[in-house]
Amino acid sequence: MIAHSPRTTRVLIRGALVRFPHLGIDRVGDVLFEPGRVLALDPDAEQAAGAEIVDGRGRWLIPGLVDLATRLREPGATHKADIRSEATAALLNGITHVVLPPDTQPVIDSTAVVELILRRAREGRGATVHVLGALTRDLGEDSLAELGALRAAGCIAVGNIGHALGNTNLLRRALQYAASLDLSVHLQPVDPWISAGGCAHEGRVAALQGLAGIPQTAETLALARDLMLIEESGVRAHFGRLSCARSLALLADAKARGLPVTADVAMPQIYLNEHDVLPFRSECHLLPPLRTVADRDALRAALASGLIDALCSDHQPHDADAKLKPFPSSEPGASGLDSFLGLGLKLVGEGVLSVDAWLQRCALAPRRILGLPPPTLEQGTVPDFVLIDAVSENPLEASTMLSRGKNTPFRGWRLPGRVHLAAIADRLWIREP
Amino acid sequence: MSLQLAPDGRLKHLLTIDGLPRRLIEELLDAADALRHVALRGNKKLPLLRGRTILNLFFEVSTRTRTTFELAAERLSADVVNLDVASSSTSKGESLLDTLATLEAMHCDMFVVRHPDSGAAHFIAEHASPGVAVLNAGDGRHAHPTQALLDAYTIRRHKPRFEDLTIAVVGDVLHSRVARSELRAFGILGAGELRVIGPRTLLPPAIEELGVRVYTDMDAGVADADVVVMLRLQRERMRGVFLPSESEYFRRYGLSRERLALAKPDCIVMHPGPMNRGIEIASDVADGPQSVILEQVSNGLAVRMAVMSHILGAQVPQLEAGA
Numbered sequence: 210m211i212a213h214s215p216r217t218t219r220v221l222i223r224g225a226l227v228r229f230p231h232l233g234i235d236r237v238g239d240v241l242f243e244p245g246r247v248l249a250l251d252p253d254a255e256q257a258a259g260a261e262i263v264d265g266r267g268r269w270l271i272p273g274l275v276d277l278a279t280r281l282r283e284p285g286a287t288h289k290a291d292i293r294s295e296a297t298a299a300l301l302n303g304i305t306h307v308v309l310p311p312d313t314q315p316v317i318d319s320t321a322v323v324e325l326i327l328r329r330a331r332e333g334r335g336a337t338v339h340v341l342g343a344l345t346r347d348l349g350e351d352s353l354a355e356l357g358a359l360r361a362a363g364c365i366a367v368g369n370i371g372h373a374l375g376n377t378n379l380l381r382r383a384l385q386y387a388a389s390l391d392l393s394v395h396l397q398p399v400d401p402w403i404s405a406g407g408c409a410h411e412g413r414v415a416a417l418q419g420l421a422g423i424p425q426t427a428e429t430l431a432l433a434r435d436l437m438l439i440e441e442s443g444v445r446a447h448f449g450r451l452s453c454a455r456s457l458a459l460l461a462d463a464k465a466r467g468l469p470v471t472a473d474v475a476m477p478q479i480y481l482n483e484h485d486v487l488p489f490r491s492e493c494h495l496l497p498p499l500r501t502v503a504d505r506d507a508l509r510a511a512l513a514s515g516l517i518d519a520l521c522s523d524h525q526p527h528d529a530d531a532k533l534k535p536f537p538s539s540e541p542g543a544s545g546l547d548s549f550l551g552l553g554l555k556l557v558g559e560g561v562l563s564v565d566a567w568l569q570r571c572a573l574a575p576r577r578i579l580g581l582p583p584p585t586l587e588q589g590t591v592p593d594f595v596l597i598d599a600v601s602e603n604p605l606e607a608s609t610m611l612s613r614g615k616n617t618p619f620r621g622w623r624l625p626g627r628v629h630l631a632a633i634a635d636r637l638w639i640r641e642p
Numbered sequence: 643m644s645l646q647l648a649p650d651g652r653l654k655h656l657l658t659i660d661g662l663p664r665r666l667i668e669e670l671l672d673a674a675d676a677l678r679h680v681a682l683r684g685n686k687k688l689p690l691l692r693g694r695t696i697l698n699l700f701f702e703v704s705t706r707t708r709t710t711f712e713l714a715a716e717r718l719s720a721d722v723v724n725l726d727v728a729s730s731s732t733s734k735g736e737s738l739l740d741t742l743a744t745l746e747a748m749h750c751d752m753f754v755v756r757h758p759d760s761g762a763a764h765f766i767a768e769h770a771s772p773g774v775a776v777l778n779a780g781d782g783r784h785a786h787p788t789q790a791l792l793d794a795y796t797i798r799r800h801k802p803r804f805e806d807l808t809i810a811v812v813g814d815v816l817h818s819r820v821a822r823s824e825l826r827a828f829g830i831l832g833a834g835e836l837r838v839i840g841p842r843t844l845l846p847p848a849i850e851e852l853g854v855r856v857y858t859d860m861d862a863g864v865a866d867a868d869v870v871v872m873l874r875l876q877r878e879r880m881r882g883v884f885l886p887s888e889s890e891y892f893r894r895y896g897l898s899r900e901r902l903a904l905a906k907p908d909c910i911v912m913h914p915g916p917m918n919r920g921i922e923i924a925s926d927v928a929d930g931p932q933s934v935i936l937e938q939v940s941n942g943l944a945v946r947m948a949v950m951s952h953i954l955g956a957q958v959p960q961l962e963a964g965a
Contacts, residue, residue: 536760
């Protein structure tokens with residue numbers, strides 16, 4: 210079992226394959242650090258004397274992964290999960306930073322809520338929690354949230370994640386206002402009118418099963434609209450959870466024209482498609498819905514090419530009852546923290562991504578999107594890395610999942626990757642040998 | 643792997659037409675044939691399900707459908723309990739699983755289930771204890787298998803060779819569990835040509851992939867059809883984003899005598915009921931010589947008796963020669 214190590218003062222990771230592609234490091238080495246501070250890469254014997262030794266042989270030391278969308282369910286739905294449980298689950302799964310979307314209850318549209326979340330996060334021993342403020346008050350259609358105050362309270366960016374914004378005039382003003390504050394905006398493009406009432410991709414499977422459909426235009430229309438408004442306002446924008454091949458063409462065009470936009474895709478979209486919903490599997494009730502095989506393949510290609518900048522877990526932990534309902538009435542979303550490392554490594558195993566590209570999509574690009582500096586191993590910097598066994602495979606089972614939400618469509622999958630050490634700032638966990 | 647088929651090929655549940663072998667469907671229709679004659683006798687009761695309990699579990703109000711299931715069960719001598727859940731426990735916040743657990747404690751042999759969610763019958767079959775059979779009486783837009791079987795049965799009585807038939811299903815296919823189940827059933831029975839007719843707003847976008855020909859023009863779609871099935875148009879769809887008005891719908895897609903004249907002269911007209919006269923079908927067609935709409939209702943009883951007997955393992959007596 211992996212355990213928190215408050216007693217430790219200095220740790221020497223010995224003989225690990227250190228893979229920090231952004232620093233040009235990909236070789237076996239030793240890392241000496243203490244909670245809160247990196248002491249040395251390849252220290253001499255004198256420096257390392259007395260340190261607790263962690264065997265790194267056959268393991269990779271990599272930058273901590275970063276998840277751009279992690280529902281912590283606090284405040285508002287602590288029967289599903291809470292900040293402490295999920296931030297800890299994230300860190301133990303190799304994720305050192307998580308981003309909490311604003312659709313908590315209450316919505317993150319006031320400084321009080323931001324302060325509450327950041328305080329709870331600091332009390333825990335898990336991943337660093339970053340907060341996305343709401344773009345509009347109550348994520349609604351009427352007025353702007355106090356974006357300046359939200360930033361001052363510590364929000365890393367703002368966005369409409371969790372609510373499809375239909376009021377284009379409000380959106381336009383919000384983007385202009387965010388641009389004038391130099392705030393990044395995270396958008397999940399969904400047309401609220403076209404997607405209303407839907408629970409599955411509008412296609413063959415939904416037609417067959419009689420499930421209310423969400424067409425691709427629900428995403429592409431909103432994306433096209435958002436891109437026009439981004440171009441006009443000049444705001445920096447990140448698109449979360451793209452699901453359609455057609456969206457990729459719009460994104461490529463925007464990037465080619467030099468718009469300051471980035472995008473991510475949720476891990477399930479890379480592995481699953483509309484057919485996985487059969488026969489009414491509520492674990493596969495996701496938003497955006499699982500789309501066609503062609504969409505999935507296009508998303509994979511865009512991930513490989515870098516058109517899609519990042520992968521996220523889109524973590525949405527649920528209590529068991531939320532999914533124990535007929536498909537349309539079940540709550541959408543999948544618990545993603547416990548499979549984020551494994552499914553990422555599996556993409557490497559399948560040849561979709563190189564190791565470098567995987568680290569870019571899951572660790573480095575998300576930091577750029579958030580404006581966080583990349584981790585280094587220079588003396589005096591803050592530790593932000595994990596030591597993993599990238600090879601051995603384990604089945605994903607509810608009993609071994611660390612998130613309180615056991616709702617995963619990947620249950621039973623054998624996934625590579627096992628975290629042996631995770632360090633972020635002054636929090637440190639080491640697996641007992 | 644099928645939830646509804648036992649390894650010996652019998653039905654444990656009837657949730658959907660999808661995946662049923664043709665032989666099994668024909669067997670059920672044959673059994674319905676034998677049972678239909680019972681309804682014509684003086685003593686209408688058979689002792690096939692004596693001592694069995696059937697629970698009509700309706701999460702959506704439907705007096706007509708519930709009555710036919712109730713009558714079918716009673717004709718087979720089963721004990722019947724009706725529960726309108728739409729107006730009871732779940733509206734008090736009880737979860738569907740809690741409701742099921744409570745009802746299972748009553749030791750019923752079969753749940754006849756209607757629910758507004760697509761997939762609800764699957765869900766209930768998955769979570770019900772092994773001794774309880776689930777008969778889907780309509781789940782959301784997904785399936786209404788006994789309606790499809792009774793329609794297939796009705797067609798077969800008039801036109802026994804499905805291979806020779808062009809069957810047109812007209813109207814709100816998008817929201818229709820009846821259409822989904824019928825298209826499956828007619829396809830499995832080998833129908834020569836399946837057509838759906840309606841405006842694009844009422845047709846699922848990928849419907850062509852289900853092996854049907856799509857017509858947005860009623861006259862072209864009805865031309866030379868052997869069977870026309872008119873679907874009910876839900877009131878809430880008649881005005882709004884799906885359709886501009888009832889009268890425009892009738893002008894473009896209503897079945898009038900003039901339109902019916904474009905079909906084969908012996909074309910039969912069907913409707914799962916309840917009808918909206920003057921909206922999807924003209925009264926003189928509904929009551930006309932080509933209409934088999936009332937026959938559908940009486941056939942529904944025999945088909946439901948056949949399905950209940952089959953699932954609960956009762957042997958339906960063979961039809962005597964010449965009967």
